[in-house]
Amino acid sequence: MSNLVALPIILPLIAGILMAFIHKRTKVVRTLSQVFAVLHFLMVGFIFLQVKNNGSIILETGDWAAPYGIILVGDLLSMTLVLTTSVIGVASVFFAPQSLSKQQEEFYFYSFFFLLIAGVSGAFLTGDLFNLFVFFEVLLMASYGLIVLGNGKVQLRESIKYVLINLFSSMLFVTTISFLYSVVGTVNMAQIAERVREVEQQGILTTIGIMFFFVFATKAAVFPLYYWLPRPYISPNPVVSALFGALLTKVGVYSILRTFTLMFNQDVQLTHTLFIYLAALTMLFGVIGALSTNNVKLVIAYNIIPAVGFMLMGIGIFTETAISGTIYYLVHDMIIKAALFFLVGALVYVAGTSDLRKMGGLIHHHPLLAWLFFIASLVLAGIPPFSGFIGKLLLLQGGLSQDELMIVIVALISSLLILFSMIRIFIRGFWGEKQEDPHPERKWRGLKMTFPAGVLLALSILLGVGAEWFYPTIQSISEYLMDPQLYIDSVLKE
Amino acid sequence: MEILMAVLAGILFTTGIYNLLQKQLLRIIIGTGLISHGAHLFILTMGELKRGAPPILTEGVEGYTDPLPQALILTSIVISFGVTSLLLVLAYRAAQVNGTDNMEQLRGNDYE
Numbered sequence: 166m167s168n169l170v171a172l173p174i175i176l177p178l179i180a181g182i183l184m185a186f187i188h189k190r191t192k193v194v195r196t197l198s199q200v201f202a203v204l205h206f207l208m209v210g211f212i213f214l215q216v217k218n219n220g221s222i223i224l225e226t227g228d229w230a231a232p233y234g235i236i237l238v239g240d241l242l243s244m245t246l247v248l249t250t251s252v253i254g255v256a257s258v259f260f261a262p263q264s265l266s267k268q269q270e271e272f273y274f275y276s277f278f279f280l281l282i283a284g285v286s287g288a289f290l291t292g293d294l295f296n297l298f299v300f301f302e303v304l305l306m307a308s309y310g311l312i313v314l315g316n317g318k319v320q321l322r323e324s325i326k327y328v329l330i331n332l333f334s335s336m337l338f339v340t341t342i343s344f345l346y347s348v349v350g351t352v353n354m355a356q357i358a359e360r361v362r363e364v365e366q367q368g369i370l371t372t373i374g375i376m377f378f379f380v381f382a383t384k385a386a387v388f389p390l391y392y393w394l395p396r397p398y399i400s401p402n403p404v405v406s407a408l409f410g411a412l413l414t415k416v417g418v419y420s421i422l423r424t425f426t427l428m429f430n431q432d433v434q435l436t437h438t439l440f441i442y443l444a445a446l447t448m449l450f451g452v453i454g455a456l457s458t459n460n461v462k463l464v465i466a467y468n469i470i471p472a473v474g475f476m477l478m479g480i481g482i483f484t485e486t487a488i489s490g491t492i493y494y495l496v497h498d499m500i501i502k503a504a505l506f507f508l509v510g511a512l513v514y515v516a517g518t519s520d521l522r523k524m525g526g527l528i529h530h531h532p533l534l535a536w537l538f539f540i541a542s543l544v545l546a547g548i549p550p551f552s553g554f555i556g557k558l559l560l561l562q563g564g565l566s567q568d569e570l571m572i573v574i575v576a577l578i579s580s581l582l583i584l585f586s587m588i589r590i591f592i593r594g595f596w597g598e599k600q601e602d603p604h605p606e607r608k609w610r611g612l613k614m615t616f617p618a619g620v621l622l623a624l625s626i627l628l629g630v631g632a633e634w635f636y637p638t639i640q641s642i643s644e645y646l647m648d649p650q651l652y653i654d655s656v657l658k659e
Numbered sequence: 660m661e662i663l664m665a666v667l668a669g670i671l672f673t674t675g676i677y678n679l680l681q682k683q684l685l686r687i688i689i690g691t692g693l694i695s696h697g698a699h700l701f702i703l704t705m706g707e708l709k710r711g712a713p714p715i716l717t718e719g720v721e722g723y724t725d726p727l728p729q730a731l732i733l734t735s736i737v738i739s740f741g742v743t744s745l746l747l748v749l750a751y752r753a754a755q756v757n758g759t760d761n762m763e764q765l766r767g768n769d770y771e
Contacts, residue, residue: 295731302738309745313752321753322765325684328749332691332742333679339698339735346728347705396767 170222170239173209173247173286176201177254181279191270195262198275202258205282206251213244217638221655223292231657232356238292238656241642242492246289246419249496252624253411253503254282260507260617261404263610264514269314269402277314281307281408288416292656294345295352297420298338301384305331308413311405312397320400327397334383341376348373355656358427358649367431374429374436378421385417387477388447391470395454398469399462399519403510406462410469411503415495418476422491425480426646433483440481441572447474448579455586459521461594464586465502465509468545471579472498478572479560487563488643489636494556500625501544501553507618508538512594515611517603521590525597530608534615535595537622542587544625547580552629555636664704671697684750684760688743695739699732 180201184194216222221240225231257278265274284304291297312324346352348369349360361370379390386394398409429436451470458464472494479491511534513519516527528535540551547553557580564573602608628635645651671693678690706728714726754760 295734299734299738302742306741306745309742309749313749316752316756318756319767321749321756322767325746325749325753325765328742328746329679329687329691332739332746333694335742336691336694336698336739339695339731340701342731343698343702343705343728346702346731352727352731 167222167224169212169215170224170237170290171226173205173212173251174237174283174290176205176208177279177283177286180205181276181283184275184279185273188271188273188276191267194270194275198258198261198278199255201279202251202255202282206248206255209244209248209251209286212239213248216241216244223656232351232353235296236292236353236656237290238354238652239290240652240655241638241645242419242423243289245492245496245638245642246415246499247286249499250282250285250289250412253408253499253621254278256503256507256617256621257404257408260407260510260614263614264403264510266315272314273310274314277307277310278408280304281311281412283307285412285416289419292354293352294342294354294357298335298342301338301416302335304413304416305335308409311408312401314405315402317400323397323400326393330383330393334380337376337383338380341373341380344373344376353656354423354427355653359653359657361428361431370429371432371435374425374432375439377424377429378436378440381417381420381424382443383417385414385421385473385477386447386470387443387473388450388470391447391451391473394469395463395466398466399460403506403513406466407503407506407510410466410506411499414469414473415499418473418491418495421477422480422488422495422646426488427649427652430483430649437481437483440477441569444474444478444481445572445575447471447477448575452579452582452586456582456589460519461509461512461521461524461590462519464521464590465505468505468583468586469502471583472502474579475557475560475576478576479563481572482560482563482567482569484563484567485640485643485647486559486566488646489639490556490559490561490563492639492642493552493559493635497544497552497556497625497628500621500628501541504618504621504625505541505545507614507621508534508541511611511614511618512538514614515604515607516594517607521593524594526595526600528595529599530602530605531595531611533619534611535591537615537619538595539591540626541618541622542584542591544622544629545587546584548584550629552625552632555629555632660708661704664700664708668697668700668704671700682762684754684762687762688746688750691746692739692743695735695743699735699739702728702732702735 216239224237226235281304284300287300309328349357383390398406448471455464455467476491476494479487516524544551544553547557561573675690675693678686706725709724712722712724714724
């Protein structure tokens, strides 16, 4: 039974290797990838239901008992995020044939795609800190492959910066793990959580905690470590941007959520207050970035950053409501960011330019795309009854109950500005006088590109309208996170 | 011995970061290499440096060497080896396509 939890990692890994062998036969690879992605989704859904009904599934690899071997922990939080990942995977794999050139498809896009899914799933599932580093590297390696796919001039230039910043933060990650190892003598997360309470000098642990935060904040693009994010994210193909925007920063947020609820919760006064201030600055600077440019892709890429601020805000407030808000927002943001990148990919494709000043009146030629984009903007800004609203409501409730008025006000202002930055695209890109369609031949393909985004949007609306159905699950996750002993007991089984 | 190793790792980190802040691409890559060496030495030091003891703890054995850091380093070395080689290829291509290896000229602007 417990072997189930390794499947979300192994299946994409096998698929990725398989696709590398037959990469020249585009049609076969396409169909097979779609089959594998759907299979992954169904399987993860099944495991999710198992975990939901029967509690966490824990796999001790190689049958080495918990603190000694590497373990995989499929708890409700991990499985929820893996499920969301596989939903995005399915949408991307149907979007990819529309947006990639033949060459890009041939040169191992699907291999890298599946390896990325394997890495992300692994990072969510692992219960071992060093193994988390390894899975980070797996997903980063795949992302290096994806970001240079296409070999353009700008792309190569931006990917160097992307690789360098990630390499540096990975090395810092290793160093920090070795610091922690010298203090507590283990890399198993549950055992670390148990031992940090017994360490006499709590100060050193707080220092190590902040170092971990530095590493994860670089991946998650928290202020002031977000500067690297926007440009590398817009230079590759839209489908790659969507995968990056939806998955990569969220892995960083997940790591912060996991480490700072499970292990480093001994000095909440210092660390979590720091998070609140950084969250406020992240929201403000991200949204200012989004308003500063006329490049539609860049607007969306900058909008990743305030979302990270919202999630960090929940971790900083550190109450049950706020943590449920963070989890809700995490799931919502993964879905809506993928949908937005798809829509903007379609928009840039049909308009033939990413400069907002050269667009206008596209709603007359592409009504479906325009209205979907409008709904997506509302979802992103958190207009009720969409899913962004529920997450923000929970976060604001948590903030108000702790009297953190500053962050609540900043969050509201930045939501408004997010709406402004999105509606600006809608008004200037889609509205206006009817002009001649710049690329009438691209109509059909553009329409096909909007479908996966439409499905994701429907899901996002469901997540908002049907909040009653999802909320109990989210609430039980946050109760589980607030009590680290539950995790420790389920892993170490004394 | 631990202190000596810690100082050595520190030197590797400083030289690495110095190189990382240079403009020439190749120097930057050498910098990342030095930093990863520093990190690896650091892991080794953190698991206590010891000689002559077996790497397993069984009954009757008093002292033992911790085998875990060595496993960790091995993994980490392989990863940084892979990333460095990728980075070299990438830097070569980027310098060729962009016609320069100076980071000052590789900045770029919005509309390209």
